[in-house]
Amino acid sequence: MxxxxxxxxxxxxxxxxxxxxxxxxxxxxxxxxxxxxxxxxxxxxxxxxxxxxxxxxxxxxxxxxxxxxxxxxxxxxxxxxxxxxxxxxxxxxxxxxxxxxxxxxxxxxxxxxxxxxxxxxxxxxxxxxxxxxxxxxxxxxxxxxxxxxxxxxxxxxxxxxxxxxxxxxxxxxxxxxxxxxxxxxxxxxxxxxxxxxxxxxxxxTGTRPFAWLAAQATVLAGARREPDAAAGAGLVWAEVDVATATRFRDQTMTLIGQLLATAGDGVAALLTETAPGEWSVSLRGTGTPDLSRVATALGGGGHPAAAGFERAGTRDGLLTLLRAELAPDPCHTMEP
Ligand SMILES: [Mn+2]
The missing domain is CATH 3.90.1640.10 (inorganic pyrophosphatase (n-terminal core))
Incomplete structure (x- = not known):
């Protein structure tokens, strides 16, 4: 051929x-x-x-x-x-x-x-x-x-x-x-x-298990906002633990949209622990910063406004890497 x-x-x-x-x-x-x-x-x-x-x-x-x-x-x-x-x-x-x-x-x-x-x-x-x-x-x-x-x-x-x-x-x-x-x-x-x-x-996407309501509430209640991240644009992130990721594999992908809706002009990140110590991270934003660049630097890829990467490590370790790629500014604060 x-x-x-x-x-x-x-x-x-x-x-x-x-x-x-x-x-x-x-x-x-x-x-x-x-x-x-x-x-x-x-x-x-x-x-x-x-x-x-x-x-x-x-x-x-x-x-x-x-x-x-x-x-x-x-x-x-x-x-x-x-x-x-x-x-x-x-x-x-x-x-x-x-x-x-x-x-x-x-x-x-x-x-x-x-x-x-x-x-x-x-x-x-x-x-x-x-x-x-x-x-x-x-x-x-x-x-x-x-x-x-x-x-x-x-x-x-x-x-x-x-x-x-x-x-x-x-x-x-x-x-x-x-x-x-x-x-x-x-x-x-x-x-x-x-x-x-x-x-x-x-x-x-229109049908979900009833138990997803409680699981989703737990994930979203754990979301955090870091207004200084991404050069002041802000970062909203949440974590899906292994048990939730395993049980609700098909449902968790809708969460990133809910995080993004609260992120203003900033960035949303969903950190899903797919197996112990193995993470899949979804990123969404406006295109500034370029999330394709951010995800590529961390081993993944995507588009300016929607990207992701997979990586081994700890949640806090991944967040440190992510903050550093989102902005060179080392100054970050966290609020609930
Ligand atoms: Mn595609």
Whole structure:
């Protein structure tokens, strides 16, 4: 597939990406670890399109953590398999919404065993890994890039594909808060093709266990505000302990929005202890400071207003690192 008629390694257009899909015999399509709707929706839509074209294709998300339960909502045809069942030597590995190899989790070994790797991503922190890159940091969601590839690949939209893509579009644009007219146009196209936002969003995020009310209250009651952090813009942070993170894995990701709502022009951080001494940190803000830079410096990546990183350590150790990256000012105070 790297023959004279195929794209040359490096940046590719949506048409070039479609040509790679056309040349594939067995594809493994992956999204980042602990996939959000953009990663999951992008990967599931691509694998579904490949299957419809008669190509063997599965989706998988690297461990060690299991994929969230919400992935099943986006995968009515069951194209997703556990990492242990993902093909060892696919001739095409497609990485969706993945900015760096570490975001493949325990599927990172496929970068070496696959014949070629196509990365479809929109992170400013993209590291340049893989053979072919369809990477546009100005795209508000990876699903917009996937939609362009599907158009070139000749896949008509239907209700299954539309709802899968809509989930990623809605989530990554903060419910169309950003992403502009392009995002709204794609949203309209997807609704026209059968996406049902009300039903979909209820299934994705609209129902929770009753016990989540008390667990959420505990997390939010422990939130702290540091008005001097981030060069005076302020930092609001909260911690999710291991027990809560384990029991309410699918629910905790909504907390960062609640923290951000109280952060004014500052930064919100949710520190989730995913296993003892292992942390996943979500960051949200206005874009100033650039949280993509902050997260990249701490081993992660993302966008200026939404980023994250994973790191071992203690909560207070991580907070010290975070404060230092948010502002060179060493002077911080804390209030409840
Ligand atoms: Mn994304």
């Amino acid at each position: 790297t023959g004279p008629t195929g794209p040359v390694p490096g940046p590719v257009t949506p048409a070039g990406a479609a040509a790679l899909l056309r040349g594939a015999r067995e594809a493994l399509v992956v999204g980042h670890v602990r996939p959000d709707a953009d990663a999951a929706g992008s990967a599931i839509a691509l694998a579904t399109a490949l299957r419809r074209a008669g190509t063997r294709a599965v989706v998988s998300f690297g461990g060690p953590d299991p994929a969230p339960g919400t992935v099943a909502v986006l995968d009515p045809d069951g194209v997703t398999v556990p990492p242990a069942d993902a093909p060892r030597e696919p001739d095409l590995l497609v990485c969706c919404d993945i900015s760096s190899p570490r975001r493949l989790g325990d599927l990172a070994d496929r970068l070496d065993s696959a014949t070629a790797t196509l990365v479809i991503d929109h992170h400013a922190s993209f590291t340049g890994f893989g053979t072919y890159h369809l990477v546009d940091p100005t795209a508000p969601a990876t699903v917009l890039l996937v939609r362009a590839v599907l158009a070139e690949f000749g896949t008509p939209l239907d209700p299954v594909l539309s709802r899968t893509l809509f989930a990623g579009l809605y989530t990554d644009t903060g419910g169309f808060r950003w992403g502009g007219a392009d995002a709204l146009r794609l949203g309209a196209e997807l609704v026209d093709a059968g996406a049902e936002p009300r039903d979909l969003l209820r299934e994705l």
